[in-house]
Amino acid sequence: MSTHGRSLAAVVEDAAKTLADAGMWAPREDAERLVAHAVAGRAGARLPGDLPVSDEAFARLGELLARRAAHEPVEYLTGRAVLGGVEVAVGPGVFIPRKHTEPLLAWGLEVLREVAEPTAVDLCTGSAAIALAVAHARPTASVHAVELDPTALRWARRNADRQATQGDTPIVLHTADVTDPALLRDLDGSVDLLLANPPFVVEGTVLPPEWQEHQPWPALFSGADGLVVIRAVVAAAARLLRPGGGVAIEHDDEQAEPVMALLRAQGVFTGIGYGVDHWDTPRYTTARRK
Ligand SMILES: C[S@@+](CC[C@H](N)C(=O)[O-])C[C@H]1O[C@@H](n2cnc3c(N)ncnc32)[C@H](O)[C@@H]1O
Known part of the structure; x- marks a missing residue:
């Protein structure tokens, strides 16, 4: 050398x-x-x-x-990202998990603290980072992860296999559309925790090149008001959660009010509020099923 x-x-x-x-x-x-x-x-x-x-x-x-x-993202250059202490492989075609999601994950794990064998769902899982972090923190949990995009799913499978090889409880990956009204219907009324970091950017917004040019658009954009997938996540949470179960949905810094309004409109949630990220910016909205 x-x-x-x-x-x-x-x-x-x-x-x-x-x-x-x-x-x-x-x-x-x-x-x-x-x-x-x-x-x-x-x-x-x-x-x-x-x-x-x-x-x-x-x-x-x-x-x-x-x-x-x-402007290639650092994580694509190094091939890795970390969420909740779990490393996932990432590369072109899959959204890069962000530090902004850590508080949502922490909130979710707190919800599960009193449940011995919880069922958790991660909608819009991408690399499966959130689902794998929950499975890592709670080995007795059944964790279901849902993703639609085939490229993202390949990264999710690779990460799920690696974590299982390293001894974590395997997660269940579902190829499905979160907007399907029958999504995961076998779990209706039984889920303790539903987490989602869905696409939430208003269509037509021009993002920094790290996102606009390098990350997959289905991971970013969600219709004219940015809320198309979030609406489906809220509806799924109302149906899937057991009484007392918790939901947390990530969004941008101006969407806490509209997301809280969507949760209120369901009429089945209580304790609706929002949490902030490490920049002290409103980043995720939470609620418990009545
Ligand atoms: C913002 S990324 C989040 C990925 C991951 N949860 C994370 O935090 O790193 C959103 C993900 O949702 C997926 N997605 C978008 N629309 C979807 C839909 N209708 N059904 C299922 N997945 C969807 C995208 O392909 C993308 O992987």
């Missing part, structure tokens, strides 16, 4: 500057993950700052920085 003669800390510093100059919004965080990926093959690796960086790793990093500067 030939070495480039520079320390990891210096390489991170330069990479962060390159990404800042290219207009990235989190240049240092991106640089740390891409350097770790180039050097150790793991974006989350903790490496000493004085580690010498090989010429090969330096060349790999150059390619990654060029792709990131062209």
Whole structure:
């Protein structure tokens, strides 16, 4: 192995500057993950700052920085994302799980705390990140995950198989449309927790290139008011949840009011409210089935 003669800390510093100059919004965080990926093959690796960086790793990093500067999401470059402490594989064709979803997941796990053998449902599962995080935290849970898009489903299957191999309770993946009024009807009235991070962007909105150009549109856009799939999620929650069961639905920072109104209109929910993400922004709406 030939070495480039520079320390990891210096390489991170330069990479962060390159990404800042290219207009990235989190240049240092991106640089740390891409350097770790180039050097150790793991974006989350903790490496000493004085580690010498090989010429090969330096060349790999150059390619990654060029792709990131062209707005490819970091997670597609490293092939991984983490939610609830569970790592999932991601790549083109599947939505990248976001840190914004952690509080929704935490709320859901709290709902399940008193239930010995809960049934949980994750609608619009994408990579299956939410479902797998629930299964990881609650090994006695039966977790059902629903996805429509065939590419997303392939990522979900790959992640579900990997977690099961590592000892987690397998989840049940369903190929289905969340807007189907008969969705998961065998579970009617029996579900303890329903979580969903559905598409919620108003059709026609122009998003930053990390989403607009790189992530699958069915994961993002949801009709003229952004609420088409959310309406179906609310209807499914009213039907699937047992009395006392909880629902949490992710949305954008201006949709808490409309989503709470949709839940109120069902007439079967109580304790309707919303939660915030790590930016203190309204991010998910919750309710309990009467
Ligand atoms: C915002 S992504 C969320 C993925 C995952 N839950 C997460 O948090 O990373 C929304 C997902 O919903 C799926 N989806 C969109 N419309 C759907 C529908 N009608 N039925 C089932 N899945 C749908 C998309 O393919 C996409 O994978």
